[in-house]
Amino acid sequence: MSEILKIEHLSKHFGGLKAVNDVNMTVQKGEIHALIGPNGAGKTTLFNLVSGFLTPTSGHVTFDGHDVTGAKPYHLCSKGLVRTYQIVQPFRGMSTLDNVMVGGFTHTNKVSVAREKALRALKITKLENKADVQARSLNLCEQKRLEVARALATEPKLIMLDEVMAGLNPTEVTEVMDIVTGIKELGITVVIIEHIMQAVMSISDNITVISFGEKIAEGKPDEIARNEDVIAVYLGSDYAI
Amino acid sequence: MNTSKKSTIVRLAALAAALAFVLVLAECLNSYYLQIIIYIFMFAYFASAWNILSGFAGQFSLGHAIFIGIGAYTSTILYVQYGISPWIGMLAGGLLAALVGVIIGFPCFKLKSTYFTLTTIALANILLLLVQNTRKLGSIKINGARGIQIPAVSGNSLAAMQFVDKKYYLYVILGMLIVVLAVCQWIKSSKMGYQLAAVANNQDAAESLCVNSRALKLKAMAISAFFCAAGGTFYAQVILFCNPARLFAESLSDKLAIVAMLGGKATVFGPTVGAVIVESISQFASARFAGTQGLNLAIYGIMLIVCIRFFPDGILPILQKLVRRLVARLRSKGETTK
Amino acid sequence: MYYETLILGLVMGCIYSATALGVNIIYGIMQIVNWAHGSILMIAMFIVYGATVLLGINPYLTLLIAVPVMFAFGYAFQDIVIRPLYLRERADSNPVGLLLCTAGLGIALENIMLMIFKSTPRSVSMDISLTYISIGFGRKLSLVKLIGAGIALLVFAIMWFYMNRTYPGKALRATAQDREAAQLMGINVLRYYNIAFGIGCALCAVAGVIFATFYTITPSVGTTIGSKAFIILVLGGKGSVGGCLLAGLIIGLVEAFGGLFFDSYTGQMLCFVIFALVLFLKPNGLFGKKV
Numbered sequence: 001m002s003e004i005l006k007i008e009h010l011s012k013h014f015g016g017l018k019a020v021n022d023v024n025m026t027v028q029k030g031e032i033h034a035l036i037g038p039n040g041a042g043k044t045t046l047f048n049l050v051s052g053f054l055t056p057t058s059g060h061v062t063f064d065g066h067d068v069t070g071a072k073p074y075h076l077c078s079k080g081l082v083r084t085y086q087i088v089q090p091f092r093g094m095s096t097l098d099n100v101m102v103g104g105f106t107h108t109n110k111v112s113v114a115r116e117k118a119l120r121a122l123k124i125t126k127l128e129n130k131a132d133v134q135a136r137s138l139n140l141c142e143q144k145r146l147e148v149a150r151a152l153a154t155e156p157k158l159i160m161l162d163e164v165m166a167g168l169n170p171t172e173v174t175e176v177m178d179i180v181t182g183i184k185e186l187g188i189t190v191v192i193i194e195h196i197m198q199a200v201m202s203i204s205d206n207i208t209v210i211s212f213g214e215k216i217a218e219g220k221p222d223e224i225a226r227n228e229d230v231i232a233v234y235l236g237s238d239y240a241i
Numbered sequence: 242m243n244t245s246k247k248s249t250i251v252r253l254a255a256l257a258a259a260l261a262f263v264l265v266l267a268e269c270l271n272s273y274y275l276q277i278i279i280y281i282f283m284f285a286y287f288a289s290a291w292n293i294l295s296g297f298a299g300q301f302s303l304g305h306a307i308f309i310g311i312g313a314y315t316s317t318i319l320y321v322q323y324g325i326s327p328w329i330g331m332l333a334g335g336l337l338a339a340l341v342g343v344i345i346g347f348p349c350f351k352l353k354s355t356y357f358t359l360t361t362i363a364l365a366n367i368l369l370l371l372v373q374n375t376r377k378l379g380s381i382k383i384n385g386a387r388g389i390q391i392p393a394v395s396g397n398s399l400a401a402m403q404f405v406d407k408k409y410y411l412y413v414i415l416g417m418l419i420v421v422l423a424v425c426q427w428i429k430s431s432k433m434g435y436q437l438a439a440v441a442n443n444q445d446a447a448e449s450l451c452v453n454s455r456a457l458k459l460k461a462m463a464i465s466a467f468f469c470a471a472g473g474t475f476y477a478q479v480i481l482f483c484n485p486a487r488l489f490a491e492s493l494s495d496k497l498a499i500v501a502m503l504g505g506k507a508t509v510f511g512p513t514v515g516a517v518i519v520e521s522i523s524q525f526a527s528a529r530f531a532g533t534q535g536l537n538l539a540i541y542g543i544m545l546i547v548c549i550r551f552f553p554d555g556i557l558p559i560l561q562k563l564v565r566r567l568v569a570r571l572r573s574k575g576e577t578t579k
Numbered sequence: 580m581y582y583e584t585l586i587l588g589l590v591m592g593c594i595y596s597a598t599a600l601g602v603n604i605i606y607g608i609m610q611i612v613n614w615a616h617g618s619i620l621m622i623a624m625f626i627v628y629g630a631t632v633l634l635g636i637n638p639y640l641t642l643l644i645a646v647p648v649m650f651a652f653g654y655a656f657q658d659i660v661i662r663p664l665y666l667r668e669r670a671d672s673n674p675v676g677l678l679l680c681t682a683g684l685g686i687a688l689e690n691i692m693l694m695i696f697k698s699t700p701r702s703v704s705m706d707i708s709l710t711y712i713s714i715g716f717g718r719k720l721s722l723v724k725l726i727g728a729g730i731a732l733l734v735f736a737i738m739w740f741y742m743n744r745t746y747p748g749k750a751l752r753a754t755a756q757d758r759e760a761a762q763l764m765g766i767n768v769l770r771y772y773n774i775a776f777g778i779g780c781a782l783c784a785v786a787g788v789i790f791a792t793f794y795t796i797t798p799s800v801g802t803t804i805g806s807k808a809f810i811i812l813v814l815g816g817k818g819s820v821g822g823c824l825l826a827g828l829i830i831g832l833v834e835a836f837g838g839l840f841f842d843s844y845t846g847q848m849l850c851f852v853i854f855a856l857v858l859f860l861k862p863n864g865l866f867g868k869k870v
Contacts, residue, residue, distance in 0.1 A: 301675040301678070303682075348859045349858075349859075351859075352858065352859075354675065355610075355675075355678060356813075356858055358612075358675065358678060359612065359809060359813060359858065360855060360858045360859075362809075363810075363851050363854045363858070364855060366806065366851050367848055367851045367852060367855065370844055370847060370848045371848065373844070374844045374845075374848075491802075492686075495682065495686065498679065499679075499683075502679060533694055534693050534694065534697060534698060535689070535690035535691070535692075535693030535694045535798070536690070537690075538686050538689070538690040538693075539686070539687050539690035539691045539693075539694060541683075541686055541687075542682075542683045542684065542686030542687025542688070542689075542690060543683070543687045544683075545680070545682070545683030545686070545687075546660060546680055546683040546684060546687065549664065549676050549679055549680045549683065550660055550663070550664065550680070553664075553667065553676055
């Protein structure tokens with residue numbers, strides 16, 4: 001396995017607040033890599049730094065062999081790194097298909113090609129029967145999947161999912177888990193922020209834990225579950241196995 | 242696939258019929274009514290051009306008179322002082338306006354939506370005051386608030402874009418309207434249209450899907466400014482006069498927004514529908530209550546409030562729904578009689 | 580010469596600030612740019628004119644009529660027209676409907692008044708209209724303008740007290756900061772929005788009374804005065820009462836000195852240039868907090 005994303009000494013300070021502080025992290029090609037941590041630990045800030053919505057105070061991000069520190073989101077996206085949002089951001093006035101087609105235009109100028117890519121992405125996320133519905137009338141689970149579908153339509157090498165399961169009921173969570181493993185089977189690397197521990201533990205290959213902006217552990221799910229530091233700051237002391 | 246092809250044919254047929262109707266009308270009507278129709282088409286044209294930036298790209302401008310004024314003044318100065326045909330002036334003004342649009346857009350597109358709108362208003366006001374207070378720019382006569390008179394040519398002259406017979410003006414503006422509508426249709430159904438709609442809906446999400454929003458907005462601005470300026474040349478040729486109070490006026494900028502919003506912004510034919518409604522009402526009102534100052538604008542204001550309050554998507558979607566329902570009813574009737 | 584211009588600039592600055600306070604409060608609390616601001620001010624000026632000429636009331640006493648009337652108007656317009664729009668547009672990233680709606684109101688009011696009163700200039704005259712009092716160094720300034728500036732400063736003091744020291748004022752600021760949280764604390768947010776719009780229009784009425792005492796009254800006067808208010812809004816930063824006052828003073832001075840060194844047109848244009856520059860360089864305003 002080779003590494004696709006490498007984060008070195010990445011920091012972001014807002015005034016005195018160290019939202020992300022000297023974080024190192026490596027993501028291997030083809031894996032599902034989870035990023036976990038308590039609320040406010042800096043996970044979404046880290047996503048914003050990597051995906052180009054924030055410029056880091058210091059440190060480097062290397063994606064697929066290129067230094068992409070501080071690159072613009074649309075630039076990263078055309079290189080194959082794409083992210084979704086924790087708070088869903090559908091193009092409210094457009095249909096589901098049109099939403100996904102925006103992503104489909106990444107490597108083409110042809111409407112027909114973009115439509116084909118979009119339909120494929122809708123199939124993977126099981127939204128194909130909602131193609132002509134206005135995005136604003138989808139329910140939350142569908143909107144979360146729409147986020148994923150739009151990202152998939154850009155044909156990424158690496159997809160960053162920010163809490164795609166938050167707020168869903170157990171059945172829906174299982175559905176989304178299947179979709180995420182399905183994405184991995186397509187050969188796309190997945191970095192996922194998630195709070196639902198059962199889901200994280202069962203689908204990820206590697207886990208990075210951050211707390212108060214700093215990385216405190218990294219490893220396989222069973223290693224993380226046994227790690228004393230993680231149990232102390234994150235899972236609570238009564239979660240010991 | 243078959244049905245969509247069929248509906249395109251039906252649509253094209255409807256457009257051809259509308260075109261034929263207008264051309265026949267041009268032969269029958271007297272110059273007073275012709276003038277009204279010319280104004281309807283002109284505002285349909287302006288509002289369609291405005292719609293490219295403010296509807297499709299969602300960057301709400303209330304300063305588009307800047308471009309209309311630039312277009313009108315460029316061609317007028319070139320014609321009056323250098324004897325260059327307004328057709329070439331139209332092109333020159335369009336390019337100049339596109340350039341100005343890009344220069345304005347470069348810093349402005351960093352701003353949040355409401356602030357963008359405020360800036361466009363401020364810039365239009367600055368330009369209005371500048372033109373009003375400039376009598377000469379080097380060797381170029383601007384004449385300040387007095388404006389520039391375009392010397393009338395006798396007869397119908399295509400080269401001078403001046404026609405005694407008003408119907409030729411109608412042909413010109415009809416051609417221009419068709420061009421701008423075709424451009425809108427092309428944008429709407431191409432990659433650019435999808436990306437513009439994404440930017441108008443949610444810029445951050447669009448950026449994360451490979452949309453370079455700034456470049457895209459600049460492109461929309463350039464196109465929109467170009468067509469507005471070309472229309473400005475036409476406007477000046479119709480009234481044979483170029484003055485800042487008319488061409489750089491805030492009320493002109495507002496009117497474009499009102500017409501397009503009323504018809505249905507971010508749609509291809511919405512601005513045209515809006516222009517038909519707004520212009521006919523205002524022309525009727527000013528004919529019926531001649532000499533009552535302010536009536537026209539008072540009507541616009543009220544229409545704007547009512548329209549935004551009750552049909553926020555404009556009138557075109559409502560018309561489309563009505564037509565669809567009518568067609569469905571006719572079809573079901575046809576089947577039962579069979 | 581400079582001394583006189585300085586004082587005049589400051590006096591006019593105070594008055595302009597009071598004009599902008601209404602838009603500023605509405606924008607600060609609801610994020611709505613009230614484009615009808617100038618026209619509402621113009622209506623208030625006509626109320627003063629009507630009351631003074633027809634009923635023979637002292638212009639300053641017409642505050643008692645104009646302020647409640649405009650408050651009620653603002654409250655009702657917010658309740659009937661703006662509120663449903665606001666609820667609909669909150670989710671949109673591009674809420675232009677509200678701006679256009681208030682613009683529509685402004686256009687309608689201005690032109691309805693034009694239809695009724697034509698563009699004939701009118702003015703209110705008082706015993707003290709032509710009184711000039713000494714401001715030192717042998718210079719004199721119109722008394723009504725000085726009184727106007729005094730009223731303006733008084734209004735600022737009252738608004739500051741209201742927003743910072745009374746419960747409704749604090750509730751208003753709370754709704755501005757975090758709508759959901761305020762709602763959870765038992766504040767009826769939508770009703771407070773009505774009140775905010777009402778206050779915004781009532782402040783227009785005060786500014787209208789001040790202007791009516793020395794300015795020519797025509798239906799289009801709102802556009803001239805209103806555009807200054809928007810410049811001050813952007814300069815001062817949203818929702819900042821102190822910033823609004825400072826921005827007003829800057830605009831007053833720029834206009835006065837621009838008029839002295841060049842001409843009144845250039846003075847006006849300089850205001851717009853400053854406006855555009857601030858928008859580009861500091862979109863949160865000179866004195867605004869970062870959002």
